[in-house]
Amino acid sequence: MPSFSNGRSQEVAMLVPAMLCLVLIIVVPFALSVGFSFTDQRLMPRPIPTRFIGVTNYERMFADRLFWQAIGNTVLFTVLVVPFQLAISLTVAMALNAAIPFRGLFRTVAILPLLLPITVVVAIWAVLYRIPTGPLNAVYQLFAGSENYIDFIGGSDTAMVALVVLSAWATFPYQMLIYLAGLQDVPGDLYEAAELDGATAWQRFRFVTWPSLRNVNIFLLIITTIQALKLFTQVSVMTRGGPNGSTTTIIYYLFQQGFTSQKIGYASAISVFFFVAVTTIAVLQRVFLKNEGEA
Amino acid sequence: MADVRIASVTKRYGAVEVVPSLDLHIPEGSFTVLVGPSGCGKSTLLRMIAGLETVSGGTIAIGGRDITHAAPSKRGVAMVFQSYALYPHMTVAENIGFGLRLAGMPKSEMEARVREAADILQLGPLLDRKPKQLSGGQRQRVAIGRAIVRKPKVFLFDEPLSNLDAALRAQMRVELSELHQRLGSTMVYVTHDQVEAMTMADQIVVLNKGCIEQVGAPMDLYRAPQTPFVAGFIGSPKMNFIEGPIAREFGGELLGIRPEHVTLSDREGRWSCTVRHAEHLGGETLVHLDSPEVGRLTVKVSGDIAAAPGVQLYATPGLDTSHVFKGGLRAPS
Ligand SMILES: Nc1ncnc2c1ncn2[C@@H]1O[C@H](COP(=O)(O)OP(=O)(O)OP(=O)(O)O)[C@@H](O)[C@H]1O
Ligand SMILES: [Mg+2]
Numbered sequence: 225m226p227s228f229s230n231g232r233s234q235e236v237a238m239l240v241p242a243m244l245c246l247v248l249i250i251v252v253p254f255a256l257s258v259g260f261s262f263t264d265q266r267l268m269p270r271p272i273p274t275r276f277i278g279v280t281n282y283e284r285m286f287a288d289r290l291f292w293q294a295i296g297n298t299v300l301f302t303v304l305v306v307p308f309q310l311a312i313s314l315t316v317a318m319a320l321n322a323a324i325p326f327r328g329l330f331r332t333v334a335i336l337p338l339l340l341p342i343t344v345v346v347a348i349w350a351v352l353y354r355i356p357t358g359p360l361n362a363v364y365q366l367f368a369g370s371e372n373y374i375d376f377i378g379g380s381d382t383a384m385v386a387l388v389v390l391s392a393w394a395t396f397p398y399q400m401l402i403y404l405a406g407l408q409d410v411p412g413d414l415y416e417a418a419e420l421d422g423a424t425a426w427q428r429f430r431f432v433t434w435p436s437l438r439n440v441n442i443f444l445l446i447i448t449t450i451q452a453l454k455l456f457t458q459v460s461v462m463t464r465g466g467p468n469g470s471t472t473t474i475i476y477y478l479f480q481q482g483f484t485s486q487k488i489g490y491a492s493a494i495s496v497f498f499f500v501a502v503t504t505i506a507v508l509q510r511v512f513l514k515n516e517g518e519a
Numbered sequence: 520m521a522d523v524r525i526a527s528v529t530k531r532y533g534a535v536e537v538v539p540s541l542d543l544h545i546p547e548g549s550f551t552v553l554v555g556p557s558g559c560g561k562s563t564l565l566r567m568i569a570g571l572e573t574v575s576g577g578t579i580a581i582g583g584r585d586i587t588h589a590a591p592s593k594r595g596v597a598m599v600f601q602s603y604a605l606y607p608h609m610t611v612a613e614n615i616g617f618g619l620r621l622a623g624m625p626k627s628e629m630e631a632r633v634r635e636a637a638d639i640l641q642l643g644p645l646l647d648r649k650p651k652q653l654s655g656g657q658r659q660r661v662a663i664g665r666a667i668v669r670k671p672k673v674f675l676f677d678e679p680l681s682n683l684d685a686a687l688r689a690q691m692r693v694e695l696s697e698l699h700q701r702l703g704s705t706m707v708y709v710t711h712d713q714v715e716a717m718t719m720a721d722q723i724v725v726l727n728k729g730c731i732e733q734v735g736a737p738m739d740l741y742r743a744p745q746t747p748f749v750a751g752f753i754g755s756p757k758m759n760f761i762e763g764p765i766a767r768e769f770g771g772e773l774l775g776i777r778p779e780h781v782t783l784s785d786r787e788g789r790w791s792c793t794v795r796h797a798e799h800l801g802g803e804t805l806v807h808l809d810s811p812e813v814g815r816l817t818v819k820v821s822g823d824i825a826a827a828p829g830v831q832l833y834a835t836p837g838l839d840t841s842h843v844f845k846g847g848l849r850a851p852s
Contacts, residue, residue, distance in 0.1 A: 413604040416571050421618035421665075422592035431617070435608040 254499065260492035267486035274489075281493035291494065293469055294477035300384060301391075301473065302452040309392035310399060310444060317403035318433075331404075335397040342394055346461040349390040353377050380470040383463055387471055391458055395451065399444050406440035407433070442513045446506050453502055474498055521582025521595070521672040521705060522547040523568060528577035530563055530729070537563055538729040540577070545673075545707060545722070547582075550699050552708045552716040554752070555726035561709040564726070565675050568707065569598050582672055592618075597666035598675040601682065603658045605650040605665075612637075612646040615664040636664040639698070656687045663698070676708040680715065692718055713755055717741070725749050743842075745849045750775045750842055756805060758842070761813045771843035771850045778805065778819040780840040783826075788833025792816060797826040808834060 261281050265274045285291050320331050337345060352360050353376035361373040376386045410433060418428045456475040459465055465472035465480065472480075474494065482491030523545040530538040538560050545551045553561045566572040568579060570591035578587045586594045605614050612633050613620075619629045637643050640660040650658055659679060666674055679695075680688045696719050699706055710716055716723050717737045725732040725740065725748070733740060733749045744750035750758050758775045766774040782788070783806065792808035795815075806826050808816045816834055826832070843850040 411602065411604065413600050413602055414606060416591075417598070417600065417604040417606075417665075418617075419571065420569065420591045420596070420598055421669075422621045427621060431606065431609075435606075438608070 254496075257492040257495050257499075260489050261496050263489045265489040265492070267483065267488050277489070281490050282497075284490065285493050285497065290469060290472070291477060294472045294474045297384070297469075297471060298453055298455065298473045298475075301388060301455055302449060304384070304388045305392055305452050306445065306448050308388060309396050309448060310441075312392055313396045313399035313444075314403050314437075316396070317400045317407055318429075320400075321404060321407040334400060337394055338397045340394075342457050343461055345394045346390065346458055349386075349393075350377065350462050353386050353390075377463055378467060380467050383467060383471050387455075387458055387463065390462070391452075391455065394458070399448060402440060402444060403437070406437050410436040442509070445513070446509050449509065450502055450506060453498075453505070522549075523673055523705065523707065524580045524583075525564075525568070526578050526580075528564075528567065528579060529575045530560070530567060530572070531575045536729070538567075541729070541731060543724060543731060543734070545705060548703050548705055549721045550696070550706045550708065550719055551722045551724060552710060552720035553724045553726060554710060554713065554716045555732075556752070557711065559726045560729040561711075561726055562677055563729075565598075565677055565707060565709050568594075568673070569596055569675050570594050571598075595672035596675055597669050597671035597673075598677065599659075599662045599666050599679045601678040603650070603662040603682075605658060605661055607650055610647050610649060611642060611653070611661050611664075614650065614661055615642075615668055618665065618669045632668045633664075636667045639667065639701070640664050655683050656691065659683065659691060663695075667698075667702070672705065674704055674706040676706065678710055679708075680710075681712070688712075688715075695719060713753060717753075723753075725752060727752075743849065744775075746847060747773055747775065747844050750844070756817050756819065759813075759816050765813055766843070769841065769843050771845040773844040775842035775844065776836045777840065778817040780837040781816065781818045782835045782837070783818055783820055783824075784833045784835070785831070786833070788835040790816075790834045792832050792834050794826045794828050794830045794832060796828060797824075799823055806832075808832065810834065 262276055262278060263274050264277050264280075316334055320327060320334060324330065352358050355361070360376065364374055365372070374382065376382045414432045414436070415428055418432050423431060454475055455473045456479065459471050459473055459476045460479070463471040465476050475498070478491050478494045478498065481487050481494065523543075525541060525543040525545075528538060528541045529536065541564070553564060555561055563572060567574050568581075570586070570589060574587055578585055580586065581594060581596070606617065609617065612630075615636055616629050616633045619632060624632075633646070634643075637646055640663060642657070642660055642664055645653060645657060645661075650661065653661065659682075662679070676695075680691050683691060692715060695708075699719075708715075708719065720737050722734060723737055723740055724734050727748050732752075733745045737753075740749060740753045744753060747760065751760070754777055756778050758777050759781070761774040761776070762772065766772055790810045790812045792810040794806060795809055796807045798805040798807075801823070803819055803821050804824050804826070806818045806820065806824075808818060810816055818834060
């Protein structure tokens with residue numbers, strides 16, 4: 225017979241391993257970052273010892289033009305990619321939820337982008353974007369009626385758009401699967417009732433599907449926003465932040481400062497700022513968009 | 520208001536024929552109940568009338584107009600679903616008025632109609648609530664309200680009371696009958712509950728494997744079932760069926776006697792039986808008996824009688840209430 229008299233301490237004891245893991249992988253590194261952000265820590269050890277320099281890193285950060293440019297780029301990317309990616313995900317999910325022929329096959333094909341390593345995806349898109357004889361330029365030449373070609377990644381105006389399209393394509397199946405599950409949860413007789421009420425296809429979407437997806441939408445909005453704010457790999461592999469810093473995101477700038485320029489203290493300050501900013505945005509989204517039933 | 524005429528309608532799902540060929544007339548202003556065992560095609564038939572299911576062959580006309588291929592909203596029908604199918608994010612008022620809103624009705628007129636329906640169904644105080652803040656019975660009323668406001672020619676109900684508890688079901692039965700009297704519209708009602716069928720219907724349609732076994736007024740079906748299937752389906756507890764020499768004695772192949780039409784005596788009677796088991800329902804007792812002549816027999820007697828297992832009793836069938844079948848049909852008496 226197990227005794228429940230010491231239940232409280234038993235509960236605590238059972239939480240300890242999970243708590244330890246959390247502390248080790250999240251709290252400790254974050255605490256270290258906070259610590260470093262007040263020092264002039266370098267990546268490689270130097271003869272002069274590391275010094276405590278107060279809020280100097282933060283002062284420098286707020287005065288750093290490149291830092292603000294990175295924030296601007298990150299916000300722009302997020303604002304563009306989130307609606308675009310969610311729209312693609314929902315459209316594809318609805319198509320795959322409809323009674324189309326070979327639905328099982330299409331469902332499998334649709335998640336293929338998730339199975340490819342992101343670097344491979346980037347390599348493929350880089351070819352599409354960059355090669356003068358690539359398919360995108362073929363389309364461009366067709367419509368422009370000229371022999372000219374565009375390096376979509378090479379121009380400051382097109383590079384960000386190229387990044388948005390590539391990123392949306394590379395990760396949309398994740399959101400699509402969640403939408404698909406959400407769509408399958410909508411009771412079929414709601415659509416039948418709406419049909420009897422005289423709703424058109426658009427009205428059935430507007431009054432049945434869309435409100436039923438409310439909680440799914442809130443969840444996806446938050447995680448897609450966070451995913452977008454963390455953009456790094458695509459930039460690092462494809463544009464290296466260029467041209468002219470037009471695709472340098474916060475995380476890429478942090479990486480440059482910390483690892484290329486070896487200024488770990490400064491990079492830590494950026495990471496602390498980033499952590500606070502992302503958490504604030506997620507909390508605000510959560511507060512302003514209440515789940516169904518909480519309102 | 521309008522009648523519904525179903526002519527040679529068939530329904531196939533792939534190679535499976537669910538409804539072979541069905542003809543049925545639902546008179547204007549009638550309360551027609553479709554009954555039958557699970558899977559016999561009641562819902563399918565109702566959904567074909569609603570337009571939610573395509574028809575594989577034949578025609579359906581409402582009020583003389585062929586609507587076989589018309590869109591559901593263009594048929595002048597309203598449907599109440601078993602699950603209620605209320606829009607979860609809309610208030611009661613919005614749920615009821617949704618069809619009118621889509622039809623572009625002016626707001627003031629819409630509100631008046633919603634209010635009128637709410638008054639009929641006593642939903643007035645609940646108009647601002649969301650469906651999940653309502654009880655099952657209240658949700659059911661909202662679903663009915665949504666049907667009423669559209670002033671349909673034909674109301675369709677698919678087992679609307681089956682999610683309610685027994686007491687509420689009895690109350691809603693009465694309310695629906697009153698609603699029918701008040702509106703006078705044609706109503707088609709699917710159920711597998713025979714109490715609902717017997718108490719509410721003007722006309723009962725008994726379906727079996729997609730075919731109509733019999734159409735008639737409730738008491739006609741009870742008094743003169745035309746097939747053994749109807750005889751066994753209508754009435755509770757189920758009719759006793761006796762084959763063999765005794766049935767031949769009555770001039771048929773199959774003899775049917777309702778449990779309430781057998782008298783029991785401990786002194787004399789036609790068949791001697793042994794009590795196997797007795798169910799005491801309070802006002803009446805169901806006695807299950809074994810007889811060497813007729814096999815198993817169920818008898819319903821009023822009052823609470825003592826009938827211990829093993830006791831010897833005599834059963835006598837009421838002659839003018841017995842049903843004789845020959846070749847699967849009722850033998851002319
Ligand atoms: N989409 C479908 N595909 C194939 N067969 C179907 C489909 N829908 C219904 N059926 C079949 O059609 C028959 C009639 O179904 P229906 O739903 O009309 O029965 P029902 O009389 O309403 O039964 P219940 O009392 O259980 O609701 C059943 O045998 C069922 O299996
Ligand atoms: Mg059914």
